[in-house]
Amino acid sequence: MKILVLSQHWYPENGVHQRRWTWLSELLIEAGHEVAVICPPAHDQRKIGFLSWLRSISSLRKNVGFGPAGERIIRCLYLPAGRSLVLRACNQGVVAGGMLLARFQNVRYFRDFQPDLVIGTVPAIPTALVTPMVATLFKTPYVIDLRDAWPDLLVARDEWNDGTGLEAGHANRIGALPMRLVSILLTMMMNFSYRHSRGMIVTSQDLADDLQAKASRSGRELIITTIRNVFPPKTTYQAHITPEAQPGVLNVLYAGTLGRAQKLGNALDAVKLAAERGVRVNLRFVGAGVARDELLRKITEEGVTAEIHGRLPAQQLREHYDWADTALVHLTNWEPLKRAIPSKTYELMASGIHITGVLDGEAADLIKELDGGHVVAPEDPEALASLWVELARHRDRLEVSQAGKEWVEWQRDEETPRLLFDFLRKIGFE
Known part of the structure; x- marks a missing residue:
């Protein structure tokens, strides 16, 4: 044919x-x-x-x-x-x-x-x-x-x-x-x-x-x-947990599009709220998109512990994955996005990297059912901050099942x- x-x-x-x-x-x-x-x-x-x-x-x-x-x-x-x-x-x-x-x-x-x-x-x-x-x-x-x-x-x-x-x-x-x-x-x-x-x-x-x-x-x-x-995937990376990391600190990686459907300012707000509760969240963005300049402005003007790196090929993400305790998969709360599953979800599950899912619908269900990480609702920085505080203080919760990798x-x-x-x-x- x-x-x-x-x-x-x-x-x-x-x-x-x-x-x-x-x-x-x-x-x-x-x-x-x-x-x-x-x-x-x-x-x-x-x-x-x-x-x-x-x-x-x-x-x-x-x-x-x-x-x-x-x-x-x-x-x-x-x-x-x-x-x-x-x-x-x-x-x-x-x-x-x-x-x-x-x-x-x-x-x-x-x-x-x-x-x-x-x-x-x-x-x-x-x-x-x-x-x-x-x-x-x-x-x-x-x-x-x-x-x-x-x-x-x-x-x-x-x-x-x-x-x-x-x-x-x-x-x-x-x-x-x-x-x-x-x-x-x-x-x-x-x-x-x-x-x-x-x-x-x-x-x-x-x-x-x-x-x-x-x-x-x-x-x-x-x-x-x-x-x-x-x-x-273009990388065979497999995650490893580092329980000996500094207590009260959590490294969060977002590798993907800094775009309209993500509204990543919500994550920056959560970083600030976590700091008020005594937990330092280091948020690292790796990617490009129309929201980059606005995120950079917010980071600079509000003193958020976050940084932005440019887009990288998948093969060059290894050192960022090694640095991260959890990887952020983030969408905003538009109703049609409940029927979307960011492709990064599958890549992270296959690599055994803990996922912080800020999303709803089928993507959220998959992460929970396959024990690939934790999920909070979109546009709720209080809930996201609470999750990150919990993960920073109880690092054993960063372990994920092999079920996600096997399913993918x-x-x-x-x-x-x-x-x-x-x-x-x-x-x-x-």
Whole structure:
């Protein structure tokens, strides 16, 4: 079978989404399928000047190669992305348009590669909207791979910049009514895309159940499967407990995106509250994102015992993991995030690192059921401070079970391949 994937991000970028699809591509190719992807050149973490962008656009048709799984990579049009939501949305829209154009810019390749199935993978809304169009061009069915709870997250749009230090931005200044209309239109278009897909892949069971319940209320059923982000880690790190550490001190590591959905100012507030109770919490951020400058301002102005390091490859996190007593997995309290599971959760469980989970829903349930750490509710710095004080004073509570590691390995090596190929059979492909 020939499979065409549409994605806003791909190799050599090294984020969660790219690593997930390199892994899935390997499974598909090892099973004898042929995989090609239409995606933009790597640009998400780069500052690209106008002339450099023009040169990269002019060479798109020559910029066709292979990825690490053996997948064919066809690059498409893009815009340099900025930090604001409007600039990012514009880039995502241009990339989606570029996916359509790629069909005509690579006529020779697609003469030999006529896909049997198109898969649109959606951290970005425009990909969900363009996937039915691309599938129509190729006269083939399509599948939506949905990582986040879109379009439900649009309900929280007024809070997207909270905790980032950024102004409301052009989108909010347009006015509440136009933005409400845009949200309604996007919701209708995404639901149309879901409804007409051959099937859907999601990353959490709660999201699968929610989508199925909504479909049932509309008198229809979805073929849907849950494939979690348990892709192979880039490090074989295994944690060890250091009970001889200084009493009354706790080292906390957050390694991930400093973004809108995290609202990590809550963790800084908890550090201050713990200090008032006689416990020193050393909080270390390793990562990048739109909230970085606001976090740095808060750390500096309020004298919080925290520091920020830049983004690092997984292989270079070892010394930070050695330093940490617990690793923070943190989301804010937007209702749709109850159906999200940060990929870092699986990596930490596989490494045996104690997790401080500030989240709700399925992610919280997994950490508790698999004895991977402790959980408190989002946006409750008092509860988080209390947990850290307890861990600093009773370090034996930092020990975690092997159940999390074993479960992640089972999901990765046995459950995911079974679910993936069962799903393909259910939608009519062997």
